[in-house]
Amino acid sequence: MNAPVSLAPATYDAASSLPTPGELCRDLPLSPALGERVAAHRRAIRAILDGQDHRLLVVVGPCSVDDPEAALDYARRLAELAPKVADRLLIVMRVYIEKPRTTVGWKGLAYDPDLDGSGDMSRGLHASRSLMREIAALDLPVATELLQPMLAPYLDDLLSWVAIGARTTESQLHRELASGLEAAVGFKNATSGECQIALEAMQSAAHSHRYFAMAEDGRPMAQETPGNPHTHLVLRGGHDEPNYSAAHVLAARRALQEAGLAPRMMVDCSHANARKDHRRQSEVLLDVLGQRQAGDASLVGLMIESHLHEGKQPLVPGRLRYGVSVTDACIGWETTENLLTTAAERLRAT
Ligand SMILES: O=C[C@H](O)[C@H](O)COP(=O)(O)O
Numbered sequence: 221m222n223a224p225v226s227l228a229p230a231t232y233d234a235a236s237s238l239p240t241p242g243e244l245c246r247d248l249p250l251s252p253a254l255g256e257r258v259a260a261h262r263r264a265i266r267a268i269l270d271g272q273d274h275r276l277l278v279v280v281g282p283c284s285v286d287d288p289e290a291a292l293d294y295a296r297r298l299a300e301l302a303p304k305v306a307d308r309l310l311i312v313m314r315v316y317i318e319k320p321r322t323t324v325g326w327k328g329l330a331y332d333p334d335l336d337g338s339g340d341m342s343r344g345l346h347a348s349r350s351l352m353r354e355i356a357a358l359d360l361p362v363a364t365e366l367l368q369p370m371l372a373p374y375l376d377d378l379l380s381w382v383a384i385g386a387r388t389t390e391s392q393l394h395r396e397l398a399s400g401l402e403a404a405v406g407f408k409n410a411t412s413g414e415c416q417i418a419l420e421a422m423q424s425a426a427h428s429h430r431y432f433a434m435a436e437d438g439r440p441m442a443q444e445t446p447g448n449p450h451t452h453l454v455l456r457g458g459h460d461e462p463n464y465s466a467a468h469v470l471a472a473r474r475a476l477q478e479a480g481l482a483p484r485m486m487v488d489c490s491h492a493n494a495r496k497d498h499r500r501q502s503e504v505l506l507d508v509l510g511q512r513q514a515g516d517a518s519l520v521g522l523m524i525e526s527h528l529h530e531g532k533q534p535l536v537p538g539r540l541r542y543g544v545s546v547t548d549a550c551i552g553w554e555t556t557e558n559l560l561t562t563a564a565e566r567l568r569a570t
C-alpha cells in the first residue's frame with residue numbers, strides 16, 4: 221500500500237518563515253494622512269474610468285524595481301514632473317516588485333531583494349512595502365502587478381492601480397482577488413494577443429466572490445468580496461504583433477460594448493506593442509494620442525516602461541549599473557520627461 225500523502229514539509233526551517241500581513245503592516249503602518257492620500261489617488265483614477273475626468277491616466281516607471289534607491293530617485297523626478305502636466309495627465313508610478321517570467325529568471329524585489337538567488341523574502345516584503353509607502357507619500361499613486369495572490373494583504377492598502385498580467389488574466393484566482401480590491405484593475409490581453417479572456421476577467425471581477433485567502437494574522441480565511449466595478453482592458457499586443465491601431469481599438473471597443481462592459485482601455489506602449497524594442501514606445505504613445513485627439517474617448521490610459529537610464533542590463537550581482545532595468549528594456553528619464561511633456565502639450569492643443 222502507498223504511504224499516505226503528507227502535506228506537511230519534510231523539515232521546517234525557521235529561517236524561511238515570513239511575517240504575517242498584520243506584522244508587516246504594524247512595522248510599516250499606513251498613517252491616517254497617507255491613507256487619505258491613497259484614497260484620493262484611487263478616487264482620481266476612478267473618476268477617469270467613469271468618464272468624469274477627461275485626463276489621460278499614465279502608468280509609468282521601471283519594468284521592475286531591483287534597487288529601491290534608484291526607484292525612489294526616479295519617483296522624486298516623476299513627482300516633480302506630475303504637477304506640471306496634471307491638467308491633462310494623471311501620473312501613476314509602476315512599482316513592480318514581482319515579475320512573471322516566461323520560463324525562469326529573477327522574480328522581483330519581493331522574492332529576492334539581493335538579486336543573487338539568496339531569496340530573502342522577508343526582507344523583500346519589507347523593502348517592497350517600505351518603498352511603496354515612500355512613493356505614495358510623494359503624492360504619486362502606486363501601481364503594481366499582483367501576481368502571487370498571497371502578497372496582496374501585505375501591500376493592497378497602498379495600491380491605487382493594479383495590473384493583472386497577460387499570463388494571469390485567465391486565472392480565476394486573480395479575478396477573485398481583483399473583485400475585492402479597492403484599487404482599479406487593468407486586465408491585460410493574453411500573450412497570444414487574445415482579448416476575450418480580459419473581457420471575461422472584467423465580467424468575473426465585477427461579481428462578488430467567496431474564496432480562500434489569508435487573514436491579517438496569517439490564518440486562512442474565507443474572503444467575501446463585493447465585486448470591483450473599476451476594471452478595464454489593457455492592450456499590450458501579442459506574439460510581437462501590436463494591437464493599438466485605430467482598427468484594433470475599434471474592434472476592442474465593440475467587443476467591450478457587446479459584452480455589456482464599459483468601453484475603456486489602456487494601451488501598454490511596451491511589450492508586444494513595441495515589438496519588445498523600448499525605443500518604439502514613443503511611436504505607440506504618439507499614435508494613441510492621435511487617436512485621442514481624433515475623439516476616441518475610450519482610450520483612457522497609457523502604460524510606459526521607463527527607468528533612469530535607457531535599455532537593460534544582464535543581472536550580474538556586484539556589476540549592476542545604477543538605474544538600468546534588469547528585466548525588460550526601458551526608455552530613459554529624459555525621453556520620458558519629453559514624451560510626457562509633449563503629450564500634455566498636444567492634449568492642451570486639442
Ligand atoms: O515585463 C516583463 C516581461 O516581459 C515579463 O515579465 C516576461 O519576462 P521574460 O520573458 O524575460 O521572462
Ligand SMILES: C=C(OP(=O)(O)O)C(=O)O
Pocket residue numbers: 283316320365384385386387408456488491
Ligand atoms: C509583465 C508585464 O506585462 P505583460 O503581462 O503584458 O507581459 C509588465 O507590465 O511588467
